Amino acid sequence: MKSSPLARKAAAFGASATVLAGMVAALVASPAQAATPVATAAPAAGTAGLSAAATATKSAPKVSVSTPRASKADYEGSCPVNVTFSSKIKVAVKGKTTLAYRWLHGDGSKGKIETVKLKGHGAKYVKVSEKLSFKENVKGWEAVQVLGPRKAVSKKGYFSVSCQSPIVIEEEQGPEVSARVWASPSSYVGACTPGDKIDFTGRIKVSDPTWVKYRWVLNGKVVDYGRTKVYSSKTVGFGISPRESQRGYAQLEILGPDRTSSNRAYYKVWCKDEAPATRVSVSSLVTATNNDGCKVGAHATLSSIGRARVEYTWLVNGKAVDSDYAYFSGAGSRTVTLSDRVLAGDATKGGKITLTASGAGSTDSITQSYAACETPKPTVSVSAVSQTGQRNDMCADKRGPGVDFKATLTSTGATTVKYYWLVNGEKDGGELTREVNGSLDVTWGIGGTHNASETKGNIQLVVVSPTSVTSGNAAFSAVCPKPVAG
Template identity: 35%
Template sequence: MAAGLLASPAAAASSSTQAGKASSSHSTPRPVVSVSKTKASPAKSDECPTKVTFSSNIKVKTYASKTTVAYRWLRGNGTKSKVKTFTLKGKGVKNATVKESSTFKGGDTKGWQAVEVLAPRKKTSAKGYFTVSCGGDEGDGGKQVVNTGHVGAQIWVDENNCSATLIGRITSSSHRWVRYQWVVNGHVVDRDAVRVDGSRRVYHTIRPRDDYRGWAQLQILSPVKSSSGRSYFRIECRDSSPKVSASVDAPANYEGDCPVARTFTGTISASYGSGHVKYRWIRDGSAGSWQDVYFSGHGYQSRTVSDSWSASASGTSKRAIEILGGPTSGTVEGKVTCKVAPPAAKAWVENGTAATQTAATCPKASVSGTGSIYATGPIKIKYTWSLDGTVVKTGALDFTSAGSQSVSFTSDSDGLKGGSVKLAIDGAGSDVVNYAAVCKA
């Protein structure tokens, strides 16, 4: 089904895989669902056979132009009906009454039914209880009554999902102990003795592991031998509806530059059958819009769908897939860690550059300069020394970490004159100092 496949078995298929993209939509509020207590009619009956009809009202407040409702019946004996769907058209509060009937052929039967709404929200009604109690031998539909002397036996079968209850009535014209046995397909499966005063019911339940059919008989062993006629049964254990499931795989954890796109991959599988399956992505707890995939053919099939996550900052994102009228997959989580690039290292000339002119044989002299360059981190820089506007030395420094490095120069000069010395970094500033004459004019 969801909307087709689960509701009815189908034919034809291949094991091909299809990719589909999920679209995100969170603008429409989810519908509000309520369901009334299930009513059994009649709730009590002493006639057999009796047809009991169960009914319940499903109320949906919807915000969409079309809303699909999926539901199934739950029964007191542990069985469930196939999933059924109907469509509500228009926005606002909508009501729909759903019904199911069961016929009870005889015996004392008590139980209940309730309706479970699966979509658009899960909700289960209160249980509606019933009792069928057939009075007198005539109430059993005239099935196979045998009287031998003053003891008689009667049998009928109540078939359920993968089980059958054999119901027998032993009659006696006086108060006495009666020994009896159950025979199924010619084999004795149970023996016991009961005290009978007029009439008493006895029971035996057959619970096979697979489909099973045959006949059953109630035999009286004492005080006189007699038996019921054979009652035939057929037990079916296989659930004929296709099984639909979903699973989700998360992308590998990511660490690097952002923004980045990551993709969650989902697999929707069907045991067999053809039809459309409706599903939606649950993104970080919020449900997206319904989408569908199509299955066609026999045997196991699967379809692949995907959903993208665009991350512009470090964080996590979770995904799951919900099948309409079916299960919801486990939730998986993807993680993104965005790397922040460190700021680019910078360098500059520190204050404190010095220049000194020293006399040689006047008017000849020499000028020497020292300086310090600081860097904030790993960087390569080029520097120049200039004497009175003329470059007298160039060099390069390689910083592997933050810190300072010293540089210097010496150049011939005219001791009769003073001037200026400049230490500069390419594109990163400079420092200028003056020096004085050392020779007399």
């Protein structure tokens, strides 16, 4: 479509200067004439062809036009936006004929004349379309005018465009988290026999109550994980039992809700009057509590100074839960693992894991504590908002109908849910609270719009806690019923 003069006229009702007009000519033969060849769209034939089509005799084929439909009849959102209008023209063909038509716009302008050549017998359908781009608010209509082989004009197809800026919900800044660690004692001199020699203590501080994920790092290697609820500050820790003189450091790394690390707590161990090295030994026992299902697992290093068959046993709180053996063809070490075990009763509150080993005439063992299980905090999800009904009693007061809505809150466990409703981007009413354990329907209703017969807009439900989630915007529309004729 040429931009002049239509572009200048389209601007009068809010369309962009560029009018994207096109025609999709889909000629579909009637069932009785399915084998008839279909003609493709042809350019305008000029004023002479138009005059001939417009002055057809009474024997000209019958023509009917459907009301144009907009791809976005009542659009609300960001602009510019493209809206496509489409209509169907039905022509009763007897032999050959030329269809000539053009689009009529609500601002009074007219589109370019288009023609399509048809042939065959029976009803032929031509689908026509036009695309317009709008960059500001507009209300208007589109119609199709047939100029030949017989004059006809469709009904007006109405549309509206409401340009809105997207709603941006800013995320709240999470709580601040810090950590500090120290070793007790920081220096040890004495016999290096089984048992804790160095204990590391860490204190986690938060600006607001929150769940904190953390891990312990010993000399650059991760040795333990944990997750705990911290209201102001909380102490966590672990210990090591060196078998030989060494020095190093421990550090507490915070993994969430923010990532940070504590200072390094340095330590030194000097083993004096050590007994002769045993042929079999166990070391580096690390435990891990899995809160998903309340399970505990562990791994450790099994060593031998020569060829040996070494049998080892895992104990949880003094009770043997697994055993196996390993062959050593010579001096060496290997990692042995205790797979996750489900805890029950008092064992869920924390305890100790022990690994014992025997072989080549020697035995050894090591024990390490494991953390208590913590119940995960329930999470909440929300369904899309649905329109459940309308109240027409307000229509008598020259107001649009009231509209009722429903959404479903779903929790993974018993919890208190705080939420509120947003109507057309504004908070409607105050913050609400419901006790939810599973799924719970919540409802909301709004009054009708003053001096209008229609109530429309968008609505969403926003959950504040225990998790932050939203249903997403849902558009709605309700119209007062027409008065019954007296």
